[in-house]
Amino acid sequence: xxxxxxxxxxxxxxxxxxxxxxxxxxxxxxxxxxxxxxxxxxxxxxxxxxxxxxxxxxxxxxxxxxxxxxxxxxxxxxxxxxxxxxxxxxxxxxxxxxxxxxxxxxxxxxxxxxxxxxxxxxxxxxxxxxxxxxxxxxxxxxxx
Numbered sequence: 001x002x003x004x005x006x007x008x009x010x011x012x013x014x015x016x017x018x019x020x021x022x023x024x025x026x027x028x029x030x031x032x033x034x035x036x037x038x039x040x041x042x043x044x045x046x047x048x049x050x051x052x053x054x055x056x057x058x059x060x061x062x063x064x065x066x067x068x069x070x071x072x073x074x075x076x077x078x079x080x081x082x083x084x085x086x087x088x089x090x091x092x093x094x095x096x097x098x099x100x101x102x103x104x105x106x107x108x109x110x111x112x113x114x115x116x117x118x119x120x121x122x123x124x125x126x127x128x129x130x131x132x133x134x135x136x137x138x139x140x141x142x143x144x
Contacts, residue, residue: 002035005105006036024132037072037074
């Protein structure tokens with residue numbers, strides 16, 4: 001079964017739109033067609049951003065979404081594990097690459113075009129990096 005690491009941008013998007021791509025990915029996990037993996041740092045980042053940018057109702061939705069979804073949480077990354085990706089990504093997002101790698105994800109799904117969905121990361125990170133549309137296009141073709 002495909003192991004999909006969702007970064008904080010995807011959790012925020014899923015919380016903000018039940019009809020969007022991030023929500024669709026989570027729905028596939030809820031019916032056991034894939035495994036969602038995340039790190040506590042990513043979920044904490046999502047929670048912090050949802051609270052600050054979307055408000056308390058959105059934060060409640062986020063908690064309900066997490067409760068309804070089985071999420072495999074990888075162990076916390078070390079500074080050395082994060083530093084391994086220093087040539088690919090800015091410091092504040094190294095934990096995302098390190099966590100996806102540590103979790104043995106098959107794909108890292110993100111909406112962060114500025115830092116994660118870069119050509120440098122895509123070309124040099126050993127895990128496939130896609131946005132939600134790319135992932136869903138590929139995944140749905142596998143389901144046919």
